[in-house]
Each structure stands twice: as C-alpha cells, then as structure tokens.
Amino acid sequence: MCSVMYVVFVLIAILITLPITSPGYYKKGNLPGALLCLALAVCAWLLGRQFPIVGGPIIAILLGLLVANIWPYPEKLKPGISATSKRVLQMAIVLLGFQMNLNSVLTLGGQGLLLIAATIATALLLAYGVGKALRMQSHEQILIGAGSAICGASAIAATAPVIKADERTVITAISTIFLFNIVAVFVYPFAGHLLDMSDLRFGLWCGAAINDTSSVVAAAYSYSDEAGYAATVVKLTRTLMIIPITLILAVIQTKKSGKDSGFSLRKIFPWFVAAFFAASVITSIGFIPAETTAFWGTMGKFCITMALAAIGLNTNARELIKHGKKPVLLGGICALAIALVSLLVQELSGII
DSSP states (O other), X not given: XXXXXXHHHHHHHHHHHHHHHSTTTTOGGGHHHHHHHHHHHHHHHHHHHHOTTTOHHHHHHHHHHHHHHHOOOOGGGHHHHHHIIIIIHHHHHHHHHXXXXXXXXXXXXHHHHHHHHHHHHHHHHHHHHHHHHTTOOHHHHHHHHHIIIIITHHHHHHHHHHHTOOHHHHHHHHHHHHHXXXXXXXXXXHHHHHTTOOHHHHHHHHHHHOOSHHHHHHHHHHHOHHXXXXXXXXXXXXXXXXXXXXXXXXXXXXXXXXXXXXOOHXXXXXXXXXXXXXXXXXHHHTOSOHHHHHHHHHHHHHHHHHHHHHHHHTOOHHHHHHTOHHHHHHHHHHHHHHHHHHHHHHHHHTOO
8 A cells, every 4th residue: 555655646746747847748649648658657666566576667668568569559649658758768867867976977977988989889880881791771771770879769860860761761770779679678687697797787788788778777777776877877978979970970971962961969969868967966966855866766767667668568569570680680780799899898897
C-alpha cells in the first residue's frame, strides 16, 4: 500500500512539472497514448520494486514490447507515445541532474572523453568501410554510423536533413539502431555481472558504448544507481558530439552540392543536456534541500520508466525484420565493435 501511495505522489508531481519542462505535451492528441505509457509505467514501477534485480525500466520496455507485438493499437495513440518517448525522457535526464554534484559531473565527463573519442571513431570508420564493402548507399552508411557513434535516433534525425536522406533510408537506419538499443538493455547488465565490473567501469562502458540515451540509463540503472550516474554523464557528454559531426557533414554536403545544407545549430543543439548541467550546478551550490533533490531524482527514474514503456510500444519486431539484412549486419558490427573497443580502452587506461 505504501508503494502505491508513493507512486501516486511521484505521479502527481510529474504531472504538475511536465507542462513546465515540455510545453505542448498535454495537447489533446497526445493524451490517449500518454495515458497508455503511464499505465504501463505504473505497473512496471510496482513490479520493479518487487523484483529489484530486474528493475522497473527493463520491465517497462518488456511490457511495451509485449503490448506492441500482440495488440495492433489504434493510430490515435501514436502521437502521445512518440511524445512520451522523447519529451518525458528529456525531463528525466534534467531531473537526474539534481542528484549530481558538478565536480562529479566534470570528473566523470573527463574520464569518459577518451572512451567517447575511441567509440565515435570506431563507429564512423566501420560504418564507412563495412558499408562500402556491403555496397550500401552512402546515406545509409552515414546515418547508421552517426546513430551508432553518438546518440541513436536523435543523431539520425539531426543528420538526415543535412545529407538530404530520403524517408525510407531514415526509417531503415532508425529501425536498425533501435534493434540494438533493445538488445543492449538486456545484454549489458548480464555481461557486466559476468565480468564482475565495478559500478564506475560499467557506467562508463554503457555511457560510451550504447547509442541511445534511453537504453543507456535503463541498462546502467538496472546495475546500480552509481553506474547510472556515471553512464548518464558520459552519455550526455557524448551527445554533445552531435554538433561537430553534423557541422562537418554540412560543410561536406555544401561543397558537394554547392547549396546550403540546411544546418541549424539551434535545431540540433540538445538543450536538455544544458538543463542537466544547470541542475547539477544548483545541487552543487546547495540552494535546494537534499530531501527535495532526492525526490526529484525519484521522479526522474519514474520518467525513465515511462519513456521506456513508450519506446517498447514504438518497437514493432515484424517491421524491424523487413528492413533488410545489410543495415542490420552493419548496425550489429558497429554495436559489437564499440562495446569491445570501449572495454579495451578502459583496460588500457586502468579504469577499475
């Protein structure tokens, strides 16, 4: 009963906060899909408290996948599900910032820079080399490479207009990256325990190697809160790399076509990352009581659960299979290589 009341309390706080952090989220068309995500998140949160070894976020994505693949839900639910997977996740990241001291953020971000550089270089070079060997379209190579290297679907969405990729190519790339996001949520924690990794090492590994933010926080927080903190900081540092990568692609595209590439810093800048760092600054100053920041952190974890329920609902296993063998093969090679390179760099740099 106590758990139920606590969830209700967190829920009320989130519903009050959402319009501030995500203006427009409460649009009429979003409500049905958002309510479905909310219902699954509450179930997953309660089950996660009963089975902490699995955790609410992973249960949420499983429930979403189950519903999506046994029930062809109405089209009217899709806008709310899509809005929840993006906006609620961003809100979660900002709220988690209130649990982190700025010194820790800067330290963890610095520790992850070498890992980030190694994994980004690995993904981009492999996407080009293997993609060329497989005779894939250049746009497919770039999108899968960018999605693997930086931040999954967000990187693909930012890169696609710059290189003038068509809708089919974008859908193929996002579906491919999405597949390995789902796999990572389940495989990484298992591998981490198998290798007896420390919380710090596992968090750095997730943050540098898993491509989508939602999958990073789901895998890392299922391992431990400490791993979750480390993974979140490294992942957000990695997300900022979307700016130089898209800028370089814009310059190349402009030289090729002689026309404006459509690059816009305002559109591609991940503003929620800036808000996360601002939250950590506020926490470091001590302006807000520790009890309050702890509660906001709990809200953030619930929001992650809700966003992952939406991501599960957005995943159609049958559609993923239809997108072809070559993109999936390339995505799989990039995902495996990034994971191994990240572990190798940690081993060589002496992170324990």
